[in-house]
Amino acid sequence: MSKHKIARVVLTNKDNLPVGKIKKVKPEDCKPRNTKDTAKIVANALNHIIRTEYGKRQFEYVLTPGGVLDSFDFPAELQDKSLNELQNLSSIQLLQPEAEKIVVDFISDLDGGLSKITDYFVVGIDSKPSEIGLSIECVAVCDTRKNEIIHWTGKTYPGKQVKMLVRHPMDSHFITPKGENVAVLGCHDLSMVNARKNAKTHTIKGKLVAAFAEAYKNKKPDIVLHLPHTHGNWKAKWTVLKKELGEPKHYASGMNFFPNRVQKDYNRALLLALRGTQSGDVINFDAAGNEIVINEEK
Numbered sequence: 001m002s003k004h005k006i007a008r009v010v011l012t013n014k015d016n017l018p019v020g021k022i023k024k025v026k027p028e029d030c031k032p033r034n035t036k037d038t039a040k041i042v043a044n045a046l047n048h049i050i051r052t053e054y055g056k057r058q059f060e061y062v063l064t065p066g067g068v069l070d071s072f073d074f075p076a077e078l079q080d081k082s083l084n085e086l087q088n089l090s091s092i093q094l095l096q097p098e099a100e101k102i103v104v105d106f107i108s109d110l111d112g113g114l115s116k117i118t119d120y121f122v123v124g125i126d127s128k129p130s131e132i133g134l135s136i137e138c139v140a141v142c143d144t145r146k147n148e149i150i151h152w153t154g155k156t157y158p159g160k161q162v163k164m165l166v167r168h169p170m171d172s173h174f175i176t177p178k179g180e181n182v183a184v185l186g187c188h189d190l191s192m193v194n195a196r197k198n199a200k201t202h203t204i205k206g207k208l209v210a211a212f213a214e215a216y217k218n219k220k221p222d223i224v225l226h227l228p229h230t231h232g233n234w235k236a237k238w239t240v241l242k243k244e245l246g247e248p249k250h251y252a253s254g255m256n257f258f259p260n261r262v263q264k265d266y267n268r269a270l271l272l273a274l275r276g277t278q279s280g281d282v283i284n285f286d287a288a289g290n291e292i293v294i295n296e297e298k
Contacts, residue, residue, distance in 0.1 A: 005223065005281040007059040007118065009045045010255040010292060011038065011068075012270065038068045039106060041287050042123075047111045048289025054116040059283065060178065062114065065254035066124035066155075066187045066227040067137060069106055072098040079131040086134065086166045095136055095166070096152050099125050103140045103149060115144040120177060122184060124154075124227040124254065136166040137186050139227050141175065151175050155186030157208055170211045174219045183221035183248070187228045190253070193241040216245045224251040226277075231257045235276030250280030 042064055049062075075098060078086065085091065102125060107114060114121050121142040127135050137155035142148065153172040158165040168186065175182050192212040224241075228234060234253045241247075255277065257270050274284055274294055284292040 001056060001058060003058045003060070004283050005059070005250045006061050006063060006225070006252045006278075007049070007283045007285060008063040008252050008254055008278075009042055009049075009065075010257065010270075010274065010284050010286055011041060011065060012257045012287065013259070036070050039070055042068050043106065043110060045285060045287050045289045046114065049285055050110065050112045050114070050117055052289065054112070057117075057283075059118045061120045061122055061223070061225060062118040063225050063252055063254050064123045064227065065256035066139070066229040067126040068256075069102050069123060069125040071126050071128045072102055073128055074098070074130040074134075081130070081134075082132070083134055083163065083166065089169060092136070092152075092166065092168065095127065096138070099127070099138050099140065099152075100149055103142065107142060107144075107147070113144070114142075115147075118144055120144065122225050122227065124186075124229075134164055134166055135161070136168075138168075139184055139186055141177070141184060143177075150177070151184075153184050153186065155189060157186075157188045157192045157205070157212075159188040159191065162204055167208075170208070170215050173212075174215060174221065180223060181219050181221045183216065183219065183224045185224065185226045190226050190228070190234060190237045190241065193245060194237045213245060216241075220246060222249045223280075224248045226251070226253040228253055229256060231255060231259070231273045231277075235273070238277060238279075247279070250282065251278065252282045253277035255284070 075094060078091065078094060103123060107121065121144055122139065124139050126137045129135050138152060139154045140149045141151040143150045154168040155165065156167045156170060156173065158167060173183050173185060173189065175184065192209045226234070238251065255274060257273055259269065271294060274292065284294060286292050
């Protein structure tokens with residue numbers, strides 16, 4: 001039985017069709033989907049992969065896009081807390097049990113168990129806004145053999161959410177399962193490499209950019225797993241990371257290909273997005289659980 005490093009579930013506008021049959025996307029299809037629907041789509045894909053890949057191929061990490069599971073509520077006692085009150089590890093840990101219930105239920109409902117195909121399942125789950133509009137975006141790293149979440153991280157770089165995002169600590173992004181150095185990044189965290197030139201060192205963003213560069217160089221991750229909510233222009237950011245901080249042996253961005261405009265050649269655009277956001281030993285599966293074969297462009 002062959003073993004691969006990373007498998008990712010690729011979501012698209014046309015999740016009910018194999019990628020090879022996608023011809024065109026209509027403007028009305030370019031809408032964000034409900035997280036309950038997304039969770040069902042991911043579950044169906046994983047169930048198919050479990051049935052078809054068991055005994056044939058295994059993957060060290062199975063990766064989803066960010067925020068694919070149903071969002072969770074802040075606990076009642078934290079609903080009216082300010083960002084300053086929540087921006088500490090103790091408060092973040094109080095938020096995790098609410099997310100953990102949803103992650104564990106999701107995994108438990110899968111057919112046959114993820115341990116048949118992967119060592120670790122890496123999945124994104126976001127909170128609903130608190131009473132004062134704060135939110136947190138989480139990533140759970142699940143050990144499928146122990147059937148438990150072994151690590152939490154999530155979005156650190158706030159982008160436009162400086163006053164609204166409860167940020168995960170920088171050191172939470174770096175873990176060492178199986179003795180390998182692995183970096184797990186939330187949605188906009190990969191943007192920290194692109195923001196280096198323009199970052200003002202005295203600002204929150206500037207301090208985060210500097211801290212990420214230092215942590216990445218110290219840890220030297222062999223594998224980087226990135227969980228964005230949309231496909232974005234992540235290819236350019238991977239290029240900067242490789243040039244300025246060092247290239248990992250294997251990397252991939254979770255892929256939620258939901259273009260906000262009609263693509264003349266949808267298939268080609270999707271394949272280009274996939275090629276630009278992976279390197280090393282990565283296998284892609286569409287939302288039907290079928291492998292997407294990516295050949296190098298001639």
